[in-house]
Amino acid sequence: MPLEFPGREDPLLDVRDLFISFGDNAAVRGLDFTIRRGETLALVGESGCGKSATALSLLRLLPPAGRVAGGSIRFEDRDILRLPENEMRRLRGGAISMVFQEPMTSLNPVLPIGRQITEAIRSHERVSARAARARAIELLNLVRIPEAHRRIDDYPHTLSGGMRQRVMIAMAVACRPRLLIADEPTTALDVTIQAQVLELLDRLRQDLSMGLLLITHDLGLVADWADRVVVMYAGRKCEEAPVETLLRAPLHPYTSGLMACSPKLASGLHFRQGRLPEIGGSVASAADVAGCLFAPRCASARDACHAVRPDAKPAGSRDHLLACPVHAPADYAIACC
Amino acid sequence: MKSLGLFLRNPTGLAGSSLLLLVIVAALLAPVLFPGDPLDMATTPFIWPLQDPAFPLGSDSLGRDVLAGIVHGARVSVLIGFASTFVGVVIGTLVGACAGYFGGRLDDLLVRLMEVFQTFPPFLLIIVLVSIAEPSVATITAAIGIVSWPTVARLVRAEFRSLRERDFVLAARGLGYGAARIVFLEILPNAAAPIIVTTSVMVATAILNESALSFLGLGDPNLVSWGSMIGAGRDQLRTAWYLVALPGAALVITVLSLNLFGDGLNDALNPRARGR
Amino acid sequence: MARVLRTLRRTAWQAIPTVIAVVVIDFFLLRLAPGDAADALAAESGSATEETMAALRAHFGLDQPAFVQFLSYIGNLLHFSLGFSPLYNMPVSRLIGERLPGTLLLMATALSLALLIGISAGVVMSMFAGRLTDRVLSVIALLFYSVPGFWIGLMLIVLFSVRLGWLPSGGAETIGAGLTGWPWLLDRARHLILPAVSLALFFIAIYARLVRASMLEVRDQDYVRTATAKGLSRTAVTLRHMLWNALLPVTTVAGMHVGAILGGAVVVETVFSWPGLGRLAFEAVLKRDFSVLLGILLLSSLLVIAVNVLVDLLQAWLDPRIALR
Numbered sequence: 001m002p003l004e005f006p007g008r009e010d011p012l013l014d015v016r017d018l019f020i021s022f023g024d025n026a027a028v029r030g031l032d033f034t035i036r037r038g039e040t041l042a043l044v045g046e047s048g049c050g051k052s053a054t055a056l057s058l059l060r061l062l063p064p065a066g067r068v069a070g071g072s073i074r075f076e077d078r079d080i081l082r083l084p085e086n087e088m089r090r091l092r093g094g095a096i097s098m099v100f101q102e103p104m105t106s107l108n109p110v111l112p113i114g115r116q117i118t119e120a121i122r123s124h125e126r127v128s129a130r131a132a133r134a135r136a137i138e139l140l141n142l143v144r145i146p147e148a149h150r151r152i153d154d155y156p157h158t159l160s161g162g163m164r165q166r167v168m169i170a171m172a173v174a175c176r177p178r179l180l181i182a183d184e185p186t187t188a189l190d191v192t193i194q195a196q197v198l199e200l201l202d203r204l205r206q207d208l209s210m211g212l213l214l215i216t217h218d219l220g221l222v223a224d225w226a227d228r229v230v231v232m233y234a235g236r237k238c239e240e241a242p243v244e245t246l247l248r249a250p251l252h253p254y255t256s257g258l259m260a261c262s263p264k265l266a267s268g269l270h271f272r273q274g275r276l277p278e279i280g281g282s283v284a285s286a287a288d289v290a291g292c293l294f295a296p297r298c299a300s301a302r303d304a305c306h307a308v309r310p311d312a313k314p315a316g317s318r319d320h321l322l323a324c325p326v327h328a329p330a331d332y333a334i335a336c337c
Numbered sequence: 338m339k340s341l342g343l344f345l346r347n348p349t350g351l352a353g354s355s356l357l358l359l360v361i362v363a364a365l366l367a368p369v370l371f372p373g374d375p376l377d378m379a380t381t382p383f384i385w386p387l388q389d390p391a392f393p394l395g396s397d398s399l400g401r402d403v404l405a406g407i408v409h410g411a412r413v414s415v416l417i418g419f420a421s422t423f424v425g426v427v428i429g430t431l432v433g434a435c436a437g438y439f440g441g442r443l444d445d446l447l448v449r450l451m452e453v454f455q456t457f458p459p460f461l462l463i464i465v466l467v468s469i470a471e472p473s474v475a476t477i478t479a480a481i482g483i484v485s486w487p488t489v490a491r492l493v494r495a496e497f498r499s500l501r502e503r504d505f506v507l508a509a510r511g512l513g514y515g516a517a518r519i520v521f522l523e524i525l526p527n528a529a530a531p532i533i534v535t536t537s538v539m540v541a542t543a544i545l546n547e548s549a550l551s552f553l554g555l556g557d558p559n560l561v562s563w564g565s566m567i568g569a570g571r572d573q574l575r576t577a578w579y580l581v582a583l584p585g586a587a588l589v590i591t592v593l594s595l596n597l598f599g600d601g602l603n604d605a606l607n608p609r610a611r612g613r
Numbered sequence: 614m615a616r617v618l619r620t621l622r623r624t625a626w627q628a629i630p631t632v633i634a635v636v637v638i639d640f641f642l643l644r645l646a647p648g649d650a651a652d653a654l655a656a657e658s659g660s661a662t663e664e665t666m667a668a669l670r671a672h673f674g675l676d677q678p679a680f681v682q683f684l685s686y687i688g689n690l691l692h693f694s695l696g697f698s699p700l701y702n703m704p705v706s707r708l709i710g711e712r713l714p715g716t717l718l719l720m721a722t723a724l725s726l727a728l729l730i731g732i733s734a735g736v737v738m739s740m741f742a743g744r745l746t747d748r749v750l751s752v753i754a755l756l757f758y759s760v761p762g763f764w765i766g767l768m769l770i771v772l773f774s775v776r777l778g779w780l781p782s783g784g785a786e787t788i789g790a791g792l793t794g795w796p797w798l799l800d801r802a803r804h805l806i807l808p809a810v811s812l813a814l815f816f817i818a819i820y821a822r823l824v825r826a827s828m829l830e831v832r833d834q835d836y837v838r839t840a841t842a843k844g845l846s847r848t849a850v851t852l853r854h855m856l857w858n859a860l861l862p863v864t865t866v867a868g869m870h871v872g873a874i875l876g877g878a879v880v881v882e883t884v885f886s887w888p889g890l891g892r893l894a895f896e897a898v899l900k901r902d903f904s905v906l907l908g909i910l911l912l913s914s915l916l917v918i919a920v921n922v923l924v925d926l927l928q929a930w931l932d933p934r935i936a937l938r
Contacts, residue, residue, distance in 0.1 A: 059842055093844030100842075105835040108854050110932055119853075120843040155933040171843060453634040455869070456914045456921075460876025461894065465910055468898050469646050545761050549880050552763050553895055567764060571884075578771045585764035593759040600755070 012037050012211040018071035020053045027053040029235040040212040042226035050235040051215045055183045094124045097172035101184040103164035107156040113167045114152035124175045139170040162193035181213045219262040231255050234293040237312050241320040251322045350601020356594030364411035371405035375561045406561045407587050413562040418544040424482025429489025437497025451487040459484045472555045481543050496528035530606040537599035541592045563588050620929040624922045635914045646903040695908035705908040716889035722809040727816035735824025758818035763880035766811035783886035808885040827859035868924035872917045
């Protein structure tokens with residue numbers, strides 16, 4: 001549940017018209033979204049839709065081959081893309097933190113986990129080594145690592161995948177960030193552990209009043225833990241809505257298709273026996289398309305869809321955005337020419 | 338071959354090959370360019386380079402032509418360098434292939450053997466072997482070959498161990514091919530790339546070893562070699578240091594060309610490995 | 614700590630067969646060598662009657678069957694005796710003992726220089742990979758890698774001793790100057806620097822190239838991205854997270870280099886008249902004193918084995934994942 005805050009309307013993070021490219025390939029083509037304090041926004045889409053690139057760009061961590069080609073990213077009124085590097089460094093791990101997908105390789109194998117947590121603390125705050133270590137033990141307790149005072153000196157290879165991810169989360173929240181980005185935090189973990197990790201993230205979000213950006217391709221997770229959802233396709237937003245609205249009445253054909261494919265949701269919403277439906281075609285078909293990026297795979301595409309690329313506009317209510325004139329309700333703000 | 342094209346367009350590979358070609362051609366043409374024995378006295382001693390057009394690189398303490406010495410010296414270095422590497426590569430490949438392919442007790446034994454040979458400081462062992470057997474081109478070649486095979490063997494063993502489990506090998510075994518055929522016709526061609534790169538480095542090392550040997554007086558006494566020229570010139574270091582500088586420069590250029598060649602090969606055959 | 618001790622026990626145990634093999638080969642080579650101590654002594658003294666030779670052989674036990682000689686050789690080794698050198702007229706072990714410290718000093722200095730300069734260069738090259746600094750340093754590294762130690766030693770002498778007169782051209786210290794304290798240290802340092810640099814150049818190139826490649830590989834690892842995402846400074850990420858992991862291959866290779874450095878020391882010590890094992894080996898070769906030569910070979914091999922054990926320990930300490938094997 002999103003928390004109520006005075007001034008809740010001021011967004012924590014405001015991304016406008018973001019363009020990211022890797023060499024000649026466009027990974028993100030004009031994405032907008034906002035996150036408010038205390039809420040969990042899920043960024044959903046299949047592999048290759050640009051969600052991870054978006055996440056990395058928020059902390060300016062894109063690999064050398066990638067660059068932000070346009071748009072703006074504002075965090076609490078500061079323009080991320082224009083910050084000098086040393087201020088960016090202060091933000092990373094401090095006000096904005098990130099948890100990555102692969103806990104097995106995301107921790108340095110030759111440093112004890114306590115050391116990796118304390119260095120996160122000490123690079124942002126002036127505390128003594130002893131105080132930092134005490135904080136690290138507290139954090140390990142917070143993320144429910146058993147016998148934290150003993151395990152603090154263990155090396156990552158002695159921990160299981162789920163525990164390593166908890167350590168990563170402990171590192172990420174060590175300096176009480178206001179925004180936590182979780183890039184597919186449970187994809188590499190066993191299903192039984194996934195729920196525990198997400199429950200941890202949600203609890204931390206409440207306790208620390210953080211905004212949480214949850215990036216995932218798993219609609220089941222979205223259903224359980226998100227407040228609002230942005231559905232991405234080929235680097236653009238196709239639909240955005242509060243989670244109940246999206247699950248109950250998805251408008252965009254891609255969103256409906258995704259939900260029909262998801263085993264967990266499908267069994268609840270659509271009674272089917274036999275094969276799970278699939279969305280024909282592949283993301284690659286969006287490469288050189290002039291109009292709507294989904295049009296090549298869309299069953300209800302019209303001529304106008306192939307010519308003009310639709311923007312996301314309010315569809316029925318202010319917080320439900322849709323980028324599809326075809327499936328829009330009667331009061332859709334049609335202005336695609 | 339795509340790799341060949343990559344190699345030829347790579348500046349390091351190109352530079353290396355050109356220089357190397359120059360050295361080899363000089364070595365081959367030595368008797369044509371400078372007939373006669375370079376150890377014969379040719380003119381007055383201690384002529385500095387660029388003084389006498391007939392002797393562009395000057396003459397040494399016994400009046401011998403430095404340029405002739407350098408060009409003839411190339412023959413010795415190139416000959417011993419390639420021959421000893423050939424010996425080392427042949428032995429090393431055989432041992433490494435057997436160890437890597439058959440595994441088990443044979444592998445343990447051969448790995449032990451490699452370890453023992455690699456325990457001896459290479460140059461010291463070469464010195465010992467050559468002094469026991471009396472210096473000559475044959476003994477030097479054998480000694481350097483004996484010392485260098487473990488490097489190749491290790492590499493070949495590692496390659497074979499990883500290739501052994503691959504599908505095409507299993508397929509060959511399923512067809513009933515004998516071990517020898519599998520080793521030579523199936524696996525070896527696939528393991529060739531790193532072996533070839535290592536070979537160029539080994540030739541460079543062999544040439545350096547040979548020059549150090551002849552510098553110390555352990556070279557073939559009947560032949561001029563760059564090392565022996567440097568050794569002879571050492572006594573006149575204060576007055577006629579060009580006698581040391583010039584053969585050394587020839588050495589550096591040759592070894593450098595081999596290293597450039599090897600780097601170029603490595604980039605062409607293994608583009609990921611060198612970073613960006 | 615327990616982890617390190619366990620590795621020590623395992624490695625030392627595995628080294629024993631190697632030691633035995635080295636000793637056997639050494640003895641075998643000694644037997645292969647033309648002539649023996651009796652011949653050498655006879656050549657020295659100039660007389661060689663049948664009776665003298667037979668008496669000498671009996672005295673040195675050289676007329677015993679091979680196996681018996683082998684056993685007495687082993688026996689001698691266990692008493693730290695490597696035989697007797699008729700040419701120097703003293704036990705080989707004492708001869709080696711006198712010269713060993715000089716070589717160890719030279720090797721340690723050269724290796725330290727090589728590691729320090731090589732690793733720093735490698736880090737710099739990886740930080741500027743593909744750009745001008747990297748290319749220039751790579752060319753220099755390749756040059757260092759292609760230069761023979763004895764030649765560059767001679768050239769350095771020409772430049773720094775003959776032309777500039779800044780540094781001495783040989784020896785380990787100024788004999789007979791009677792220096793003590795700081796001036797003595799300085800004098801020794803001045804004598805040490807050229808030989809150490811000549812010996813180190815080749816290895817500087819190796820470590821620079823190795824570290825560069827290793828750092829570039831480590832740079833793409835996930836944990837480096839995590840470290841940056843935590844807000845660590847670029848220095849902290851490079852030095853603490855990347856370098857430590859990148860150094861592991863260097864330790865593997867450095868162990869193997871002890872043998873190569875010993876070989877290089879032979880020529881460098883000869884060029885600089887440095888009083889060490891290398892020059893002793895050269896002299897032994899000239900005079901065909903095989904007992905000294907093979908004593909040096911044996912000792913160096915044992916040194917290499919010892920260093921390999923140390924390197925194993927170092928790796929176990931550096932990488933906590935290793936000891937679990």
